[in-house]
Amino acid sequence: MQRAISLIGSGQTRFGEWWDKSLRDLMAEALDSALSASPATALDIDAVIVANMLGEFTNAQAHLGTLASALLPHRPPALRVEAACGSGSLAVHMACALLESNRAQSVLVLGVEKMTDASQEDIASALMAAADAELDRPSGITFPGIFGLIARRYMHEYGLTRDELSLVSAVHHMHGKENPYAQFRSAIPPETISKSPLIADPLRLLDCSPISDGAAALILSTKYQTPMRLLASQVASDTVSITERPSLTSFPATKEACEKALREAEISLDDVGAVETHDCFSIAALINLEDMGFANPGEAIRIYKDIHEGKSTMRLNRSGGLKACGHPVAATGIKQIIDVAKQLQAHEERYGIAHNFGGAGATCGVHVLASMP
Amino acid sequence: MQRAISLIGSGQTRFGEWWDKSLRDLMAEALDSALSASPATALDIDAVIVANMLGEFTNAQAHLGTLASALLPHRPPALRVEAACGSGSLAVHMACALLESNRAQSVLVLGVEKMTDASQEDIASALMAAADAELDRPSGITFPGIFGLIARRYMHEYGLTRDELSLVSAVHHMHGKENPYAQFRSAIPPETISKSPLIADPLRLLDCSPISDGAAALILSTKYQTPMRLLASQVASDTVSITERPSLTSFPATKEACEKALREAEISLDDVGAVETHDCFSIAALINLEDMGFANPGEAIRIYKDIHEGKSTMRLNRSGGLKACGHPVAATGIKQIIDVAKQLQAHEERYGIAHNFGGAGATCGVHVLASMP
Known part of the structure; x- marks a missing residue:
């Protein structure tokens, strides 16, 4: 970072189904709670960056x-x-650029999505805009299908079993139970996950993050300082289409963004006390841990086994992840940063990582937070 | 500007109807011409910012x-x-932030839109996503209607006549005739404009910029320097809905962005040798000139009269403006900067301004270019 950037305020709506609230209502609610938690006043905000993917489609609003x-x-x-x-x-990344360039001293970043008013078929089609309209969509595949293929290939390469995979969502739901902002707040045993309805074999309903409404807001500042600092903001790209990838079981954009972020923050993975990673589907969480360097290829399930059995205290998706929190798509990357900051504060940990991606790992944004002593 | 930013390469497709080209094809064509015109190689590009409004809607592609x-x-x-x-x-503005923050040394900015494959009704509805879905859309109005109301109010306040208004598009078409990238390359006399089909009284077909496909690309750099410098990049906001405005005949965001840009560039309007302004509808061009300070309220038509009669050599929308060039919406703000640079080079003028807005002047971006001696 060229300048010291602090997270000076944050807030979110509960993620869920908000049929009685508009995009504007959701944004206003998250904004109000971020502002009231911050030392800045409304007039301190020099720029606003909104993250949104589906506004035109679901709300006729760009x-x-x-x-x-x-x-x-x-x-x-x-x-x-x-x-x-x-x-x-990515919105947080651009906020950093505005702050580092000194074009702004305090920036509001607001992620918002309202997805539940549309039919499941329409949302599945709208989300496919994140894939390649020329190379992927004509096959008729949807995102659960893309990650179904990825899961099938991962099982083929590494021998992961269906029952093992269920530990991922089980751990996320166990954590989500404690999060008042989570869409789903009940523990779900792995057996229930293994028996939930098939969506895209081998993925079942409870492997998939839900369709959600919600907003999350944070205020980053160089003018006001708090102990919660943003140490690194890095972004990397891959091909949008999975047909152009050498492997289905690793996302190089995660590797690149994560390596760069650790370098920018001048820390190593061993220093990290809290991680939020992008579990849009259970299989993604395993691949992410391997790409970030927390496990060797094919071995990330060990981490979930250890957490599930109480043998590991690793703070991994303690918010509940996308699975339990819900996934109002553009709000997720902002919510993750808020959750990492909460965990660092609550547990007196020093460093945390938020890992967010778009498509099948085609765009990856990684942020490192530090709770300064 | 915190750093010296040069425009080191630019290119565009001709704007028009490209039913045989995809969004990717259009982007590749503009990118190739920008790169081949630049001292940088492809590997010098540190970041890519794409400006696009309608991709989800018209091409199922986010x-x-x-x-x-x-x-x-x-x-x-x-x-x-x-x-x-x-x-x-706005994409150029974010590129400046990336360059000024030193997160990138060369940034590719690519504007692209593919609008002509959709029906006129569908495009009119899609473009209404630029207005307020809660406050404007329920009235049934479309953008030609919004600017029709604005034109009617302007005529009421200032006595502008229908035949006077026709001079705006007549001048733009006169200029567009000379631009090989313009969608329409024929001079159109004011009488023809006054008699063209009614769209939203008092606005007629030839008051409205067309629906277009096209892409424009530019490369900004702090690493490579050319004589074409970007001196200022400023953005301002207004309410999205016209129902929340004190006046229909002035866009405060233009005033604010333009004043800030002149201040940042340390020049005055008198120094400006080339202007591209956002004439999505003829009436907008008049309001813009007044808000920018080139004319008093109600008097901008004098400038068009003088240009039309050969009494003024002001370089105003010499590209042909949105009316003659076409308006692939997100590509326009980039194309304007390219055109200002071309005019500065061709006529050995020092300073130029590109003025671009979204909605009914709700978001305004103003850039100042300088051709250094």
């Missing part, structure tokens, strides 16, 4: 940056950033 | 930043920026 800016009395400069399900972390 | 990044061999970090028809200038 131009969300300016719509959010008008929630503030002075209507600061604003724009919307989109990188599919990675929109949230 | 995630366009990463899709564009994959056109380069090393797939640099990428994202998409959207601020309705102001997306192009």
Whole structure:
């Protein structure tokens, strides 16, 4: 970081089904709680960056940056950033650039999505805009299908079993039970996950993060300082289409963004006390841990086994992850950063990582937070 | 500017109807011409910012930043920026932040839109996503209607006549005739404009910029320097809904962005030798000139009269503006900067301004270019 950037306030709506709230209502709620938690006033906000993927499709609303800016009395400069399900972390990345360039001293980053009003078929089709419309969509596949193929290949390469895979969502639901902002707050045993309805074999319903409404907001500042610092913000890209990849079981964009972020923060994985990773589907969580370097290829399930059996205290998706929290797609990358900060504060840990991606790992954003002594 | 930023390469497709080209094809064509015109190689590009508004709607494709990044061999970090028809200038603004923060030394900015495959009704509805879905859309109004109301109010306040208004598009078409990249390359006399089919009284067909396909690309760099420098990049916001505005005949975001940009560039309007302004509808061009300070309220038509009668040599929308060039919405703000640079070079002028907005002046981006001696 060229300048010291602090996370000075954050807030979110509970993720879930909010049929009685508009995109603007959700943004206003998250904004209000972020502002009231922060030492800054509304007039301190120099710029607004909104992360959103599906606004045109689900709400006939683009131009969300300016719509959010008008929630503030002075209507600061604003724009919307989109990188599919990675929109949230990319918006934070651009906020860092505005702060480091000194074009702004305090930036509001707001992620919002309202997905539950559309039919499941329509949402599945809309989400396929995150894949390649020329190379992927004509096959008729949807995202559960893409990750179904990935899971099938992973099982073939590494011998992962269906019952083992169920430990991933079981651990996430165990954690989500404690999170008042989570969409689903009940523990679910692995056996129930293994028996839930088939979606895209081998993936079952409880391997898939849900369709959700919600908003998350954070305020980053160089003017106000708090002990919660953003130490690194890195982004990497891969091909959008899985047909152009040498492997289905590793996402190189995660490797690149994570390596760069650790280097920027000048820490190693061993220093990390809290991790939020992008478990849009259970199989993704395993691949992410391997790409980030927490496990060798094919061995990440060991981490979930250990957490499930109480043998590991690793703070991994303690929020409940996308599976239990819900996944209002563009809000997720922002919510992850908020959750990492909460965990660092609650457990007096020093460093945490938020890992967010779009598509099948095509765009990856990684942020490192530090709770300064 | 915190650093010296040069425009080191630019290119565009001709704007028009490209039913045989995909979004990717259009981006590749603009990218290739920008790269081949630049001292940088593909591997110099540290980041890609894509401006796009309608990709989900017209092409079932989001995630366009990463899709564009994959056109380069090393797939640099990428994202998409959207601020309705102001997306192009906002993307350039974010590129400046990346360069000023030193997160990148060369950034590719690519604006792309493919609109002509959809029906006119569907495009009119899609473009309404730039207005307020809660406050504007329920009235049934579309953007020609919004600017029709604005034109009617302007005529009421200032006595502008229908035949006077026709001079705006007549001048733009006169200029567009000379631009090989313009969608329409024929001079159109004011009488023809006054008699063209009614769209939203008082606006007629030839008051409205067309629906277009096209892409425009530019490369900004702090590593490579050319005589074409970007001196200022400023953005301002207004309410998205016209129902929340004190006046229909002035866009405060233009005033604010333009004043800030002149201040940042340390020049005055008198220094400006070339202007491209956002004439999505003829009436907008008049309001823009007044908000920018080139004319008093109600008097901008004098400038068009003088140009039409050969009494003024002001370089105003010499590209042909949105009316003659076409308006692939997110590409426009980038194309304007390219055109200002071309005019500065061709006429040995020092300073130029590109003025781009989204919605009914709800988001405004203003850039100042300088051709250094």
